[in-house]
Amino acid sequence: xxxxxxxxxxxxxxxxxxxxxxxxxxxxxxxxxxxxxxxxxxxxxxxxxxxxxxxxxxxxxxxxxxxxxxxxxxxxxxxxxxxxxxxxxxxxxxxxxxxxxxxxxxxxxxxxxxxxxxxxxxxxxxxxxxxxxxxxxxxxxxxxxxxxxxxxxxxxxxxxxxxxxxxxxxxxxxxxxxxxxxxxxxxxxxxxxxxxxxxxxxxxxxxxxxxxxxxxxxxxxxxxxxxx
Amino acid sequence: xxxxxxxxxxxxxxxxxxxxxxxxxxxxxxxxxxxxxxxxxxxxxxxxxxxxxxxxxxxxxxxxxxxxxxxxxxxxxxxxxxxxxxxxxxxxxxxxxxxxxxxxxxxxxxxx
Numbered sequence: 001x002x003x004x005x006x007x008x009x010x011x012x013x014x015x016x017x018x019x020x021x022x023x024x025x026x027x028x029x030x031x032x033x034x035x036x037x038x039x040x041x042x043x044x045x046x047x048x049x050x051x052x053x054x055x056x057x058x059x060x061x062x063x064x065x066x067x068x069x070x071x072x073x074x075x076x077x078x079x080x081x082x083x084x085x086x087x088x089x090x091x092x093x094x095x096x097x098x099x100x101x102x103x104x105x106x107x108x109x110x111x112x113x114x115x116x117x118x119x120x121x122x123x124x125x126x127x128x129x130x131x132x133x134x135x136x137x138x139x140x141x142x143x144x145x146x147x148x149x150x151x152x153x154x155x156x157x158x159x160x161x162x163x164x165x166x167x168x169x170x171x172x173x174x175x176x177x178x179x180x181x182x183x184x185x186x187x188x189x190x191x192x193x194x195x196x197x198x199x200x201x202x203x204x205x206x207x208x209x210x211x212x213x214x215x216x217x218x219x220x221x222x223x224x225x226x227x228x
Numbered sequence: 229x230x231x232x233x234x235x236x237x238x239x240x241x242x243x244x245x246x247x248x249x250x251x252x253x254x255x256x257x258x259x260x261x262x263x264x265x266x267x268x269x270x271x272x273x274x275x276x277x278x279x280x281x282x283x284x285x286x287x288x289x290x291x292x293x294x295x296x297x298x299x300x301x302x303x304x305x306x307x308x309x310x311x312x313x314x315x316x317x318x319x320x321x322x323x324x325x326x327x328x329x330x331x332x333x334x335x336x337x338x339x340x
Contacts, residue, residue, distance in 0.1 A: 002298055027301040028255060032274065034300060035256040060274050070275055077282035084286055145301065
């Protein structure tokens with residue numbers, strides 16, 4: 001027996017009482033509970049929705065604590081899964097072509113003048129890559145049905161595990177340059193940068209490869225999470 | 229048997245086998261299928277089922293897709309190619325374990 005719209009809404013609203021911040025986890029738990037209620041109704045249980053709901057939650061999840069615990073476990077499992085997926089894609093990117101690309105970038109770095117403008121261009125490129133990844137993840141999941149107050153697992157974790165390491169790594173690489181820029185006076189533009197361009201171009205090349213791995217992971221996750 | 233600890237070690241095998249036989253299933257369906265096949269003797273708790281499903285997905289043995297059913301999102305699980313290959317070895321492993329258990333505990337299979 002299909003539940004009435006009012007009953008379905010009641011169940012979904014009731015589930016919002018729990019700490020389930022991610023839409024995908026919420027959807028799976030909601031579907032499980034609603035199917036459980038429908039089955040009980042089929043068996044002739046016509047009690048009030050509040051009573052049947054509680055029966056399903058208690059029997060299947062061991063009460064509301066069980067739901068929150070499950071939501072947390074699913075979140076952790078998903079995070080691990082995304083990490084594994086990105087790492088697998090990252091490893092798969094290392095072909096002889098990418099090694100060639102890394103070598104070329106490293107050599108090019110030695111021919112670049114170690115001046116502020118070069119550091120700024122490379123840092124700008126890294127910033128664009130980080131932003132592009134964040135934007136791409138959002139764009140892919142733009143049509144997913146996300147309730148107000150909830151977030152998408154794939155969007156959040158791909159963004160976190162994608163652009164956060166990029167930003168952190170590149171911030172560390174560029175910190176000495178930033179220090180020079182802030183504390184070495186107005187003549188800084190004529191001074192050498194603290195980090196050699198060869199190091200920066202190599203990091204840039206690695207970042208580009210990592211970004212491509214993240215984009216592949218985004219596409220894989222999007223394929224799984226989109227609704228048919 | 230309900231949520232026996234004995235079930236824990238074989239949960240992944242059970243899921244893989246069910247998905248091999250049924251092509252694609254959602255969480256609730258898996259719990260009900262197990263209940264049905266064991267005449268209600270074996271009950272999978274959701275607290276055990278979903279982590280196992282996500283572990284199998286993380287190991288690349290399962291893949292998921294969503295469908296809209298009765299105006300709600302339903303997540304289906306199905307075997308990947310790797311998962312399909314894994315079912316046979318998991319079943320052989322389970323079979324060998326059952327035989328060893330019978331030998332150690334001196335159990336004889338009940339005559340049907």
